[in-house]
Amino acid sequence: MQRVALVGAGGMGATHAASYGKIQNAKLVAVMDIRPDAAADLAAHYNAKSFSDAQKMFDEVEFDIIDICTPTPWHIDYVKIGAAAGKHVCCEKPFGRTLEQCREAIEACEKAGVTLFIAHVLRWFPEFKKAKELIDFGAIGSPAVVRTTRGGGFPHGWNNWFANFEWSGGAVLDLVIHDFDWLLWTFGPAERVFAKGLYNSGIPEKDYALITIRFRSGVIAHVEATFATPGGFKVSLEVAGDKGVINFDNTDAAPLVIGKWQTESSGPGVPVPSSPMSVSPYYLELQHFVDCIEEGRKPAVTPQEAMDAVALALAAIESIKTGAPVRL
Amino acid sequence: MSQEIKPVRIGMMSFAHMHATSYAASLTRIPDAELVGIADDNPERGKDMAKRFKTQFFGSYEELLQQDIHAVIVCSENIKHKDLVIKAADAGKHILCEKPLATNIEDGKEMINHCKKHGIRLQTAFPFRFSPAMIQAHQAVMSGQIGKILAIKGANRSKCPGGWFTDLEQSGGGAVMDLTVNVADLIRWITGAEIDSVYAEISNRINHKDFDDAATLTLTMNNGVFATIDPGWSKPESYPFWGDVTLTIVGTDGAIWVDLFKQKMNLYSDQSSSGSWEYWGDDIDMLMVKAFVNSVAFGLPVEPSGEDGLAALTTVVAAYESANRRIPIKTVDIGCNPAV
Numbered sequence A: 001m002q003r004v005a006l007v008g009a010g011g012m013g014a015t016h017a018a019s020y021g022k023i024q025n026a027k028l029v030a031v032m033d034i035r036p037d038a039a040a041d042l043a044a045h046y047n048a049k050s051f052s053d054a055q056k057m058f059d060e061v062e063f064d065i066i067d068i069c070t071p072t073p074w075h076i077d078y079v080k081i082g083a084a085a086g087k088h089v090c091c092e093k094p095f096g097r098t099l100e101q102c103r104e105a106i107e108a109c110e111k112a113g114v115t116l117f118i119a120h121v122l123r124w125f126p127e128f129k130k131a132k133e134l135i136d137f138g139a140i141g142s143p144a145v146v147r148t149t150r151g152g153g154f155p156h157g158w159n160n161w162f163a164n165f166e167w168s169g170g171a172v173l174d175l176v177i178h179d180f181d182w183l184l185w186t187f188g189p190a191e192r193v194f195a196k197g198l199y200n201s202g203i204p205e206k207d208y209a210l211i212t213i214r215f216r217s218g219v220i221a222h223v224e225a226t227f228a229t230p231g232g233f234k235v236s237l238e239v240a241g242d243k244g245v246i247n248f249d250n251t252d253a254a255p256l257v258i259g260k261w262q263t264e265s266s267g268p269g270v271p272v273p274s275s276p277m278s279v280s281p282y283y284l285e286l287q288h289f290v291d292c293i294e295e296g297r298k299p300a301v302t303p304q305e306a307m308d309a310v311a312l313a314l315a316a317i318e319s320i321k322t323g324a325p326v327r328l
Numbered sequence B: 001m002s003q004e005i006k007p008v009r010i011g012m013m014s015f016a017h018m019h020a021t022s023y024a025a026s027l028t029r030i031p032d033a034e035l036v037g038i039a040d041d042n043p044e045r046g047k048d049m050a051k052r053f054k055t056q057f058f059g060s061y062e063e064l065l066q067q068d069i070h071a072v073i074v075c076s077e078n079i080k081h082k083d084l085v086i087k088a089a090d091a092g093k094h095i096l097c098e099k100p101l102a103t104n105i106e107d108g109k110e111m112i113n114h115c116k117k118h119g120i121r122l123q124t125a126f127p128f129r130f131s132p133a134m135i136q137a138h139q140a141v142m143s144g145q146i147g148k149i150l151a152i153k154g155a156n157r158s159k160c161p162g163g164w165f166t167d168l169e170q171s172g173g174g175a176v177m178d179l180t181v182n183v184a185d186l187i188r189w190i191t192g193a194e195i196d197s198v199y200a201e202i203s204n205r206i207n208h209k210d211f212d213d214a215a216t217l218t219l220t221m222n223n224g225v226f227a228t229i230d231p232g233w234s235k236p237e238s239y240p241f242w243g244d245v246t247l248t249i250v251g252t253d254g255a256i257w258v259d260l261f262k263q264k265m266n267l268y269s270d271q272s273s274s275g276s277w278e279y280w281g282d283d284i285d286m287l288m289v290k291a292f293v294n295s296v297a298f299g300l301p302v303e304p305s306g307e308d309g310l311a312a313l314t315t316v317v318a319a320y321e322s323a324n325r326r327i328p329i330k331t332v333d334i335g336c337n338p339a340v
């Protein structure tokens, strides 16, 4: 049984907590957040202790895993104190705000001999798993050109931290790091990246970028990152190879639509499509991590891979700033 | 303005490009147009088509141009556009020229100048501008419905057409040459801005031959808007449709998604081995040809013009250079001054 202490009781913290609630060989024992109420509310759901002071949590609670769901720039702080205390570490993506932070985190965990897992959950999304399986199987032949889309409106978090580009890195680092990891996992190392984007343009509550990646294999990928488009969260993937094409669009893949009439004053009813699964990818991802810890295996996402995804995102941001392609 | 011409008498120069059949079919359905005849340097093809469209075949372009016609439609291999356009202009015929207007900027300029000198209306065949969905998207942008435009994501993919399209001597380029210009034209039309620079990643990983078939282009417009275009012969033979044309327009107050050929239905028939998509939307080739016929009939300016064709072609030329040099290429540096 792995005892988990969760740091950061926001949106992702709640998602992780819910997953641990379903994992047989794990138990959420503590929740820490700088906002004591947030920590207490989430902890209460799972019968865990709550803290607003990390040191106090380490002193007072025995646990095996620290799970980090704070805004990105603070990931490194908790990786370091977790590793120093001999805890295994699960950390939300993006791994770090800078490559230096990623390096420091890897060193700290290696030195402490603890396992470090960066939660690149896309690898457990069934559609993305399936697409990789089909590609690896050769269903579309040798891949040539890839297109991905991800996003919707501007996210709102604690202290509006997503709008602080120094903290979040905007849509390029925070959002399409998912696609970057999947692309690197599926198509191998990237050679260069060219990107255009609004990045910190001053237009409130908007970020949008179009990123082109050339892989060493010759594959070309085009990534759309949007915190600027209405109509809900959209995800699409298309991979064209020399023997076929795969495409997927989440707006076409909704087996369930619930439509309700609203009152006359609130206008017409809005149908809400959804794509339910018996298990959530977040559950699968964390179950994998917990099993790896129990069985002494290495998790499927290596820290180096997570750092490569950050490197790609930061290179894209650099390209946006300089107007030139950036070699990796 | 001159008197109305009725009917507008039109000749077709070459059926090398498959769009010619669609344009010829359009002419037969437009009441105020008359398809007078066909000339083709491939006489077998020309005779076949003349038979199919119940019109006359002429053994040479010169012979066709001597007929009492007002205008021509040029659908030759890309590389021959220039010669045919100049011939037609010399003969005083208005011209609808298949895209890309030319295969290099010098040729394009010469064609435009020559037509201007002879008072000839030169239209570039960009049918997407005539799609009702695209027209409404354009109107929505113009009326400020999505605020100020920030970025555009475009794509135009098809199956590999083969034939002369993949012979660089005749096409001047692969998929980037074939498919970029239509979308570049839409981006210029919708933004009302000119292309300032182009970055491109280009590959031949679909066919593994000496022509390009997969690419991503990034355009920076002179008003700061950025855009990308995926021009690819990346649809496999088994794809249920010829291809697609899509545009995402992102503005400060919203976004617009256009999927030009979405008006289709699924067909699964035991008479064929795979399913297909059957398009039932407007025939945009027909709408474009109608506009051409109209401009000749009433002496109206043509749109999209030869200049529009040249501006779109500049994207292609810049893209090939960018892919070679691995840097963004400014359009002014390759001899296209957007201000002129």
Ligand SMILES: NC(=O)c1ccc[n+]([C@@H]2O[C@H](COP(=O)([O-])OP(=O)(O)OC[C@H]3O[C@@H](n4cnc5c(N)ncnc54)[C@H](O)[C@@H]3O)[C@@H](O)[C@H]2O)c1
Residues within 6 Å of the ligand: A007, A008, A009, A010, A011, A012, A013, A032, A033, A034, A035, A038, A069, A070, A071, A072, A074, A092, A093, A094, A119, A121, A156, A157, A158, A159, A161, A174
């Ligand atoms: N995998 C995914 O699909 C996914 C989705 C959203 C966010 N994320 C990632 O998860 C992380 C958290 O994002 P979120 O959406 O939950 O943000 P959020 O704003 O909803 O939550 C952040 C929480 O962290 C707390 N916090 C802030 N600073 C802290 C500190 N120094 N110590 C402890 N707690 C602190 C805040 O009080 C807040 O409760 C980010 O790295 C983000 O990129 C991942």
